[in-house]
Amino acid sequence: MSTYRREAKQIATEARWTFFRFLPLFIGIVVVLAVLGFGLRNLGLLGSTHVEREVFEASYQRSEAIKSQIATDEATLAEIARQLSTPNLDADTRYSLEAQASAARVRIGTARGKQ
Numbered sequence: 001m002s003t004y005r006r007e008a009k010q011i012a013t014e015a016r017w018t019f020f021r022f023l024p025l026f027i028g029i030v031v032v033l034a035v036l037g038f039g040l041r042n043l044g045l046l047g048s049t050h051v052e053r054e055v056f057e058a059s060y061q062r063s064e065a066i067k068s069q070i071a072t073d074e075a076t077l078a079e080i081a082r083q084l085s086t087p088n089l090d091a092d093t094r095y096s097l098e099a100q101a102s103a104a105r106v107r108i109g110t111a112r113g114k115q
Contacts, residue, residue: 063115070111077104 080101084094 066111066114070108073104073108077101080104
């Protein structure tokens, strides 16, 4: 046998020994980390807190935006009602204001349905 083949065989033997020597240690570390991660995740200490905070903030912002939209549309409706109380409106202007009031009421109803 040539020296190259002997050295290659020795290297292969040592590599195989090294691989099987450290494989159980590597598998053990992976299993311990997986169990630790699973436990922390179930306790809520890992990962979910940030997501829950983002969802809460988004839902709070959404509800405040809907309340703001309702308040704006109610103010618009009040202003239209004030303009409609003017006795000397022509028919076209009155019709236009009533259509705007109707649209504002629809927007208010839709926004309340989203709450």
